[in-house]
Amino acid sequence: MLRLSCGLALGLLAAPAALCTAAFADEVTSFMLDNGMQAVVIEDHRAPVVTHMVWYRAGSADEKRGKSGIAHFLEHLMFKGTKDVPDGQFSQIVEAQGGYDNAFTTDDHTAYFQRLAADRLELVMKMEADRMRNLTLTEDDVTTERQVILEERAQRIDSSPEALFSEQMDAAQYLNHPYGTPTIGWRSEMEALTRQDALDWYGHYYAPNDAILIVAGDVDPAQVRALAEKYYGPLAPSDGIADRVRPAEPPQLAERRLMFSDPNISQPYVTRRYLAPERDHGDQAEAAALVCLAALLGGNAQTSLLSRALTFEQKMAVSAGAGYDPTSLDDTTFGLYAVPAPGVSLATVEAAMDKVLDDLLRNGVDPAQFARLKTQMKAELIYRRDNVGDLAEDYGAALTSGLTIEDVEAWPDALQNVTAEDVINAARKVLDRRHAVTGWAMRTGAEEKLP
Amino acid sequence: MIRFLFAAVFCVFALPAAAEVKIAEITSPGGIKAWLVEEHGIPFTALELRFRGGTSLDAPDKRGAVMLMAALLEEGADGLDSRGFAERREELAARIGFDANADAVTVSVQMLTENRDEVVKLLKSALTNPRFDQDAIDRVKGQIQSIIHSHAASPDDIARETMDAALYGDHPYGSSDLGTAESAAALTRDDLLAARAATMARDRLYVSAVGDITGEELGKLLDGLLGDLPATGAPLPAPVTPAFPGGVTVVPFDTPQSVILFGQPGVPWKNPDYYPAYVLNQILGGGGFTARLMTEVREKRGLTYGVSTNLVNMDLADSWQGSLASSNDKAGEAVKVIRDVWADVAAKGVTEAELEAAKTYMTGSYPLRFDGNDNIARILVGMQMDGFPIDYPAHRNDKIAAVTLEDVNRVARERMRPDRLTFTVVGHPVGLESTN
Numbered sequence: 001m002l003r004l005s006c007g008l009a010l011g012l013l014a015a016p017a018a019l020c021t022a023a024f025a026d027e028v029t030s031f032m033l034d035n036g037m038q039a040v041v042i043e044d045h046r047a048p049v050v051t052h053m054v055w056y057r058a059g060s061a062d063e064k065r066g067k068s069g070i071a072h073f074l075e076h077l078m079f080k081g082t083k084d085v086p087d088g089q090f091s092q093i094v095e096a097q098g099g100y101d102n103a104f105t106t107d108d109h110t111a112y113f114q115r116l117a118a119d120r121l122e123l124v125m126k127m128e129a130d131r132m133r134n135l136t137l138t139e140d141d142v143t144t145e146r147q148v149i150l151e152e153r154a155q156r157i158d159s160s161p162e163a164l165f166s167e168q169m170d171a172a173q174y175l176n177h178p179y180g181t182p183t184i185g186w187r188s189e190m191e192a193l194t195r196q197d198a199l200d201w202y203g204h205y206y207a208p209n210d211a212i213l214i215v216a217g218d219v220d221p222a223q224v225r226a227l228a229e230k231y232y233g234p235l236a237p238s239d240g241i242a243d244r245v246r247p248a249e250p251p252q253l254a255e256r257r258l259m260f261s262d263p264n265i266s267q268p269y270v271t272r273r274y275l276a277p278e279r280d281h282g283d284q285a286e287a288a289a290l291v292c293l294a295a296l297l298g299g300n301a302q303t304s305l306l307s308r309a310l311t312f313e314q315k316m317a318v319s320a321g322a323g324y325d326p327t328s329l330d331d332t333t334f335g336l337y338a339v340p341a342p343g344v345s346l347a348t349v350e351a352a353m354d355k356v357l358d359d360l361l362r363n364g365v366d367p368a369q370f371a372r373l374k375t376q377m378k379a380e381l382i383y384r385r386d387n388v389g390d391l392a393e394d395y396g397a398a399l400t401s402g403l404t405i406e407d408v409e410a411w412p413d414a415l416q417n418v419t420a421e422d423v424i425n426a427a428r429k430v431l432d433r434r435h436a437v438t439g440w441a442m443r444t445g446a447e448e449k450l451p
Numbered sequence: 452m453i454r455f456l457f458a459a460v461f462c463v464f465a466l467p468a469a470a471e472v473k474i475a476e477i478t479s480p481g482g483i484k485a486w487l488v489e490e491h492g493i494p495f496t497a498l499e500l501r502f503r504g505g506t507s508l509d510a511p512d513k514r515g516a517v518m519l520m521a522a523l524l525e526e527g528a529d530g531l532d533s534r535g536f537a538e539r540r541e542e543l544a545a546r547i548g549f550d551a552n553a554d555a556v557t558v559s560v561q562m563l564t565e566n567r568d569e570v571v572k573l574l575k576s577a578l579t580n581p582r583f584d585q586d587a588i589d590r591v592k593g594q595i596q597s598i599i600h601s602h603a604a605s606p607d608d609i610a611r612e613t614m615d616a617a618l619y620g621d622h623p624y625g626s627s628d629l630g631t632a633e634s635a636a637a638l639t640r641d642d643l644l645a646a647r648a649a650t651m652a653r654d655r656l657y658v659s660a661v662g663d664i665t666g667e668e669l670g671k672l673l674d675g676l677l678g679d680l681p682a683t684g685a686p687l688p689a690p691v692t693p694a695f696p697g698g699v700t701v702v703p704f705d706t707p708q709s710v711i712l713f714g715q716p717g718v719p720w721k722n723p724d725y726y727p728a729y730v731l732n733q734i735l736g737g738g739g740f741t742a743r744l745m746t747e748v749r750e751k752r753g754l755t756y757g758v759s760t761n762l763v764n765m766d767l768a769d770s771w772q773g774s775l776a777s778s779n780d781k782a783g784e785a786v787k788v789i790r791d792v793w794a795d796v797a798a799k800g801v802t803e804a805e806l807e808a809a810k811t812y813m814t815g816s817y818p819l820r821f822d823g824n825d826n827i828a829r830i831l832v833g834m835q836m837d838g839f840p841i842d843y844p845a846h847r848n849d850k851i852a853a854v855t856l857e858d859v860n861r862v863a864r865e866r867m868r869p870d871r872l873t874f875t876v877v878g879h880p881v882g883l884e885s886t887n
Contacts, residue, residue, distance in 0.1 A: 049819055091740045098815010147753025154708040155756050155776045266604035267597050302537030318597045372541040379544030385493050386823045
């Protein structure tokens with residue numbers, strides 16, 4: 001993220017279990033410009049506000065080896081200026097309209113957004129189109145901003161033992177795929193990123209045929225289309241955009257274990273991540289089953305299986321949970337964690353965690369718990385309509401992860417159609433420790449050894 | 452019974468970029484007041500309750516009791532134990548959250564229209580007859596202890612707690628509302644009952660609702676939900692004047708970046724200087740890149756990822772505070788730049804162009820906040836707690852627009868106190884030593 005947002009929550013898991021992501025079809029329309037830029041319009045006429053977003057199918061997992069952090073660095077530099085909107089004026093102009101703008105980078109995408117009064121849509125669209133092709137960068141911009149991203153790394157990663165450990169877990173998880181490299185970059189490589197690196201990245205990926213426009217709010221789809229044709233339409237496509245084929249994971253044959261200690265870890269914990277399939281175009285059933293599995297195992301602090309067994313019945317853990325983010329271009333992870341109660345060893349709590357998994361596989365899914373989960377997923381469809389900004393993010397993340405609008409619209413049904421048997425089958429396949437990394441986080445001086 | 456009073460006050464406001472938000476003040480047949488925005492487009496309702504006082508009402512030797520009590524409200528009530536309560540909430544697909552902060556116990560609810568009565572029944576049981584079972588108390592205490600231990604190893608939390616202790620001393624604002632490991636461990640079920648009696652009463656209750664519900668339905672709902680709560684709770688603590696002596700407190704801590712908090716005396720809501728100070732803060736340390744501090748500390752020098760300041764108006768104290776993190780070898784320079792900016796703005800004021808940019812941003816962005824039923828409900832309950840009139844949203848931008856360069860620069864001169872700007876730094880900042 002370009003700008004600091006308060007309360008960075010670095011959880012023990014990579015991502016929460018998303019229960020549902022979709023709108024009602026009549027609120028969502030889409031079109032494609034001749035130059036290959038895809039657009040999605042989500043209507044919500046309750047307030048005259050619009051969110052305008054451009055997502056690029058370019059994330060840190062698309063970086064060349066040795067250039068880690070360049071996707072995120074370029075995200076920062078995109079606010080520096082163009083000939084028409086120089087000297088960091090982009091944000092000033094948005095702010096002068098009472099708007100808010102920011103950007104974010106992940107493994108699979110980089111996205112820019114503005115939120116402001118709906119009648120100012122044209123202004124931000126014009127500026128966003130301008131900086132898609134016309135960025136100018138000085139050496140000074142690059143030198144100062146490199147200090148900023150190093151400070152960002154210091155704040156978000158290096159000052160947080162949990163974040164450092166998570167970075168090590170990811171690196172151990174992927175033997176070959178670039179998801180093992182942190183989005184913000186390894187410090188030594190970040191320090192060496194140059195203006196030319198940034199311009200190379202920009203020239204290759206920042207083009208209409210690699211971008212997705214998402215407009216959500218009090219807008220008329222026909223008017224959005226007219227504006228998009230006017231501002232994005234004339235931009236030349238890049239001829240360098242190829243299919244996104246990243247280095248693939250070889251078969252994972254060996255369980256990995258990490259023993260991490262840091263003086264600033266006051267509360268030890270165990271976490272495990274299994275390599276897991278993600279939503280694929282036309283084939284979302286297994287990912288939907290894993291979403292259900294994560295919710296049943298560790299979704300709610302009172303009713304989920306891990307909480308009930310470890311926290312309530314055995315009183316072995318302060319807390320325990322599971323998480324899975326199904327939206328990703330390539331294979332993602334399914335995570336578990338447990339924080340032992342005082343006096344309980346990591347080995348003990350990990351064994352108890354494994355027993356919960358075994359019991360689920362042996363006994364099957366509790367029908368009452370499963371029915372409650374389905375009810376909540378259905379209700380989520382209603383609650384989600386209250387925030388079109390979240391819907392816009394759902395579409396953006398999906399469309400930059402190899403999915404289509406049809407896939408997004410089919411997702412709620414995919415979730416409702418999951419059977420108890422599907423959950424158990426997915427669990428049997430994914431919960432295989434040969435594909436997993438298990439980590440113990442401990443305080444320096446109070447390390448525990450494997451039994 | 453007296454007939455239900457509907458829409459005693461009715462306010463409609465429309466801003467350049469705002470939809471018409473119709474806020475009605477209703478009074479239930481039983482006399483409970485609430486602000487309501489009817490929005491029937493989506494079949495659910497957001498309900499927000501606030502009980503003024505919050506963790507400030509902890510008895511001196513029972514620090515952490517109100518927080519623990521609030522955390523236990525969802526851990527079983529009437530015939531349902533912790534798990535039974537959570538399962539019922541799942542069956543109803545209701546979102547119910549209980550929390551506490553220094554000024555309030557908060558209850559946030561989102562419920563579908565189709566089973567609203569059932570959700571209210573469940574919620575009422577949590578509000579009026581929570582079980583506080585011993586095994587739930589022990590379990591949640593363990594979770595809070597775990598957080599307390601984590602705070603002790605977190606530079607952000609160490610900085611916050613050090614700063615608050617220096618500012619507020621023995622006042623409840625001066626210590627973590629989780630309590631200490633010792634005070635939290637010693638809390639008993641009786642302490643929780645006392646905390647509940649002190650904080651959750653109708654004489655300090657504020658209510659807002661936004662969504663698929665009429666005034667009449669809301670009135671009945673509130674009487675059923677809240678009518679059985681006790682009429683009065685404990686008296687609120689006295690206001691406190693935060694101590695800003697100037698100088699620096701360094702807490703040595705092994706971490707690559709120093710966490711830096713700073714502050715000086717604030718400006719109360721109701722003071723005539725408030726709006727000029729609010730605009731001045733936007734220019735000085737508002738979130739955007741254009742703010743003076745962001746420009747000088749990040750954009751020109753790359754000393755931080757982000758720096759911002761806020762006028763902090765709590766119920767019982769006002770201050771003006773900011774924060775940033777900066778690598779240890781740059782922290783001394785960052786502090787110097789902040790001091791220089793503070794002194795420069797106090798002495799020379801800001802420019803007409805900065806003022807206009809800030810006013811345009813602040814007036815333009817205000818309507819964007821009224822987005823989503825849950826957001827609107829939170830804003831409305833906050834306005835009531837802060838004592839704003841129901842038509843405040845219609846006039847708030849006029850107050851910003853009326854601020855002149857003369858006002859801002861006078862307030863900068865009179866209210867910004869470089870000599871009292873006080874820093875708390877956690878880390879190993881190069882070139883900084885404790886003076887306090």
